[in-house]
Amino acid sequence: xxxxxxxxxxxxxxxxxxxxxxxxxxxxxxxxxxxxxxxxxxxxxxxxxxxxxxxxxxxxxxxxxxxxxxxxxxxxxxxxxxxxxxxxxxxxxxxxxxxxxxxxxxxxxxxxxxxxxxxxxxxxxxxxxxxxxxxxxxxxxxxxxxxxxxxxxxxxxxxxxxxxxxxxxxxxxxxxxxxxxxxxxxxxxxxxxxxxxxxxxxxxxxxxxxxxxxxxxxxxxxxxxxxxxxxxxxxxxxxxxxxxxxxxxxxxxxxxxxxxxxxxxxxxxxxxxxxxxxxxxxxxxxxxxxxxxxxxxxxxxxxxxxxxxxxxxxxxxxxxxxxxxxxxxxxxxxxxxxxxxxxxxxxxxxxxxxxxxxxxxxxxxxxxxx
Numbered sequence: 486x487x488x489x490x491x492x493x494x495x496x497x498x499x500x501x502x503x504x505x506x507x508x509x510x511x512x513x514x515x516x517x518x519x520x521x522x523x524x525x526x527x528x529x530x531x532x533x534x535x536x537x538x539x540x541x542x543x544x545x546x547x548x549x550x551x552x553x554x555x556x557x558x559x560x561x562x563x564x565x566x567x568x569x570x571x572x573x574x575x576x577x578x579x580x581x582x583x584x585x586x587x588x589x590x591x592x593x594x595x596x597x598x599x600x601x602x603x604x605x606x607x608x609x610x611x612x613x614x615x616x617x618x619x620x621x622x623x624x625x626x627x628x629x630x631x632x633x634x635x636x637x638x639x640x641x642x643x644x645x646x647x648x649x650x651x652x653x654x655x656x657x658x659x660x661x662x663x664x665x666x667x668x669x670x671x672x673x674x675x676x677x678x679x680x681x682x683x684x685x686x687x688x689x690x691x692x693x694x695x696x697x698x699x700x701x702x703x704x705x706x707x708x709x710x711x712x713x714x715x716x717x718x719x720x721x722x723x724x725x726x727x728x729x730x731x732x733x734x735x736x737x738x739x740x741x742x743x744x745x746x747x748x749x750x751x752x753x754x755x756x757x758x759x760x761x762x763x764x765x766x767x768x769x770x771x772x773x774x775x776x777x778x779x780x781x782x783x784x785x786x787x788x789x790x791x792x793x794x795x796x797x798x799x800x801x802x803x804x805x806x807x808x809x810x811x812x813x814x815x816x817x818x819x820x821x822x823x824x825x826x827x828x829x830x831x832x833x834x835x836x837x838x839x840x841x842x843x844x845x846x847x848x849x850x851x852x853x854x855x
Contacts, residue, residue, distance in 0.1 A: 508576070515574035522560035531837040534796030536804035544800070559583045566595045577603045585610050589618055756785040756810075776810055776822040784810060784827045794834035804831035811835050815842055 530541035542553035563569035752758035757778035792802040812820035
């Protein structure tokens with residue numbers, strides 16, 4: 486059937502068929518979400534070769550980042566409040582409404598809040614939330630439009646960056662800012678480095694503006710961020726200290742120099758990066774989890790700074806975030822910290838390997854105890 490051309494349909498038939506198909510789409514979406522939620526709860530994306538449900542939806546289903554985030558957020562929320570499934574299937578709620586309501590839903594207010602949002606558009610739900618969960622008024626101010634410093638600079642030979650920095654004593658919230666994805670837990674451990682991403686607000690916090698790094702053109706990026714008084718003072722002090730090297734005080738150049746120093750510091754701390762490697766003065770021995778510096782450097786280079794987990798179907802995990810040095814043969818069972826005995830795994834696949842060895846319940850108790 487050629488679905489690209491519907492010119493043969495009458496107006497009445499087209500209207501009827503469109504409504505019918507939209508209804509079926511709502512039902513199909515509501516039927517998919519419980520499977521998505523259960524798959525997520527069982528963490529089946531891990532043995533499939535992905536570090537998160539988000540990455541699984543992108544890799545396996547070809548969803549966009551926005552589509553994956555929305556479906557995962559709605560599936561998790563609906564698993565907690567199952568009435569949402571039927572509300573979506575019947576068209577009483579749309580998925581954007583569930584995303585907006587999620588930070589505010591609690592067992593004691595869910596029925597009332599979901600009923601109040603029934604049949605409402607996004608703008609109406611924004612007004613509903615403003616009434617139910619009011620935020621403080623913005624302070625009344627009259628001031629010149631000077632606090633935003635915008636500069637476009639050439640960071641040769643690095644990519645050119647266009648940077649807008651808003652200097653304010655304290656972060657200022659922007660009403661109606663988009664909701665952030667589910668929070669990612671922070672884990673301690675011996676982590677390999679990862680490019681910095683925008684931080685994710687803690688669940689339950691009032692949604693606010695997030696730093697943005699936006700591609701503008703080839704090798705050009707826009708950066709927008711609000712900084713507090715302490716960071717503002719550090720920035721001004723750095724500009725003063727760089728008065729001879731950067732007479733203009735160009736913010737982009739100051740940030741570029743600071744980041745280069747900070748990245749070198751992190752690389753040295755995380756995997757002993759150095760331009761002049763020396764034999765380690767401390768050797769790994771039995772009973773010690775210590776991984777010699779030369780082993781960490783070699784493993785990082787060998788594995789490409791990326792998780793080495795490969796699924797049964799041959800999918801290698803692409804995670805470069807929360808990457809850890811892992812004993813291939815478990816340390817508790819005599820594993821050695823040698824080049825052949827250490828690999829890089831992301832935290833989900835590191836935990837997955839431990840669960841396969843020691844059991845899910847054992848590892849759950851260990852995590853709770855920790």
